[in-house]
Amino acid sequence: MFVPIIRSLAVQPKPFYFIFFLEIWERFGFYGVQALLVLYMVQKLGYQDSHADFLFAAFSALVFLLPCLGGYIGDKILGTKRTILLGAIVLSLGYLILSLPKISSRHFSLPLAFIAVGVGLFKANPSSLLSKVYEETPHNLDSGFTLYYMAINMGAAISMNLTPILNRFFGWHVAFSVCCAGMILAILNFFIMRKAIFDIGSEPDQAPFRWDYFGYVLLGIVTSVIMSNFLLNHYQIVSWLLSGGTIVLLSIYLMLIAKSAPEERKGMFLFMILFSQAIVFFVLYFQMPTSLSLFALRNVRHSILGIPIQPAQFQMLNSFWVMTMSPIMAWFYQKWHKCGRDLSLPTKFSLGTLMAGLAFLFLPLGSLYNHHGVISGMWLVLSYWLQSTGELLVSALGLSLAARYVPQRFMGFTMGLWFLCVSVASIIAGKVASIASVSAKISTDPYLSLPIYNHLFTKIGLTTVSISFGMFILVPLLKRLTENDRQMIK
Structure with missing residues (x-):
């Protein structure tokens, strides 16, 4: 491949x-x-x-x-x-x-x-x-x-x-x-x-x-x-500015929807829904260099299959799995296309979000097999595989959303909205990661820090999986929002 x-x-x-x-x-x-x-x-x-x-x-x-x-x-x-x-x-x-x-x-x-x-x-x-x-x-x-x-x-x-x-x-x-x-x-x-x-x-x-x-x-x-x-x-100001900017730009986008032709509105509304779902995914994505990085430092054995590695090297798994899974997923897409079973974009987004949520739920599961508060590095390998595959289903397809569902005359504005989405997600991700803030005293004791990370990852995982199930339920409705959706996806 x-x-x-x-x-x-x-x-x-x-x-x-x-x-x-x-x-x-x-x-x-x-x-x-x-x-x-x-x-x-x-x-x-x-x-x-x-x-x-x-x-x-x-x-x-x-x-x-x-x-x-x-x-x-x-x-x-x-x-x-x-x-x-x-x-x-x-x-x-x-x-x-x-x-x-x-x-x-x-x-x-x-x-x-x-x-x-x-x-x-x-x-x-x-x-x-x-x-x-x-x-x-x-x-x-x-x-x-x-x-x-x-x-x-x-x-x-x-x-x-x-x-x-x-x-x-x-x-x-x-x-x-x-x-x-x-x-x-x-x-x-x-x-x-x-x-x-x-x-x-x-x-x-x-x-x-x-x-x-x-x-x-x-x-x-x-x-x-x-x-x-x-x-x-003064990073709190960044949060305020992004919140205000998001409200303004979304208000403008809703006005554009209202002023657009009836056949254009459905696709633009679908873009807004998937845009919101992408924010959820990117909140999880930004845990890699924050909470997951600190978790790898304190509560993960620094080796994979007996090979010693540094805590920060676990982040490399994201790029490794993206490069590995890209041709494999491309092959599957071709197979499904030949069989006339193409996955719709809402389905891919929902599946990608589900996999990202499962990536975090497997970490508390791995903690059940901890040794003195430290788990095997293979649990992070599995977690990164799930999240990276989810990335290919969400992030790699995200920029094609505008081309599929938004009129060409709004393309520049819509791309700006997409990058704003990622910026907002990064701020939310910082707030989420801070839930697992570990004091200097606790940081040296894996027994004490492990429950803190388990609490965070369980909340992230359950919330994200619940959102993905809700999106799966809405997939048939979302597919009907656009006329000729099958042709656009192809």
């Missing part, structure tokens, strides 16, 4: 490889930092679990909101390629500051602000560039984006496996320095392979360089870093 992917990788146009390797190294840097971030705050900076969870939640919210601005800068102001390069430089600065040995807890939000702004500039533009690569061969677009998604997970898997080992033997700052080195490799890749994309890009890419525009963008970057730094130090 992996052979078609390898063959597909070998026949892509040259510009694809520029984007492929650029994305690998950018994700290498980002996920290497993400794997260690909460553990660094708790173990090195001495933060309480709840403080670390809330700060990470605010950081993640900014990471998913700011690409909306970066995409606009790439499309309308500087150009896609220039914005990618600028984002890579800002990211490198963030990783460099983070790797400084004497950075204090008081100034810890500053490198996170640089990283959030850098991701904002970078994140939306490689996919925009990739879509232009296949404008003349649209039939190859799906395979190109599949491989692009694989590049993201390759970079994540490599760094999440490497940085915890480097941290174990050489310290936190060496691990963060390697993330910075990965970003520098992305910049070198940009200059070495830039001729491959010479004639590809947005309209500003083809225009002469405008120093005045560049100056405005630099001013915007400095302002964004200052504002992000402030918000990370």
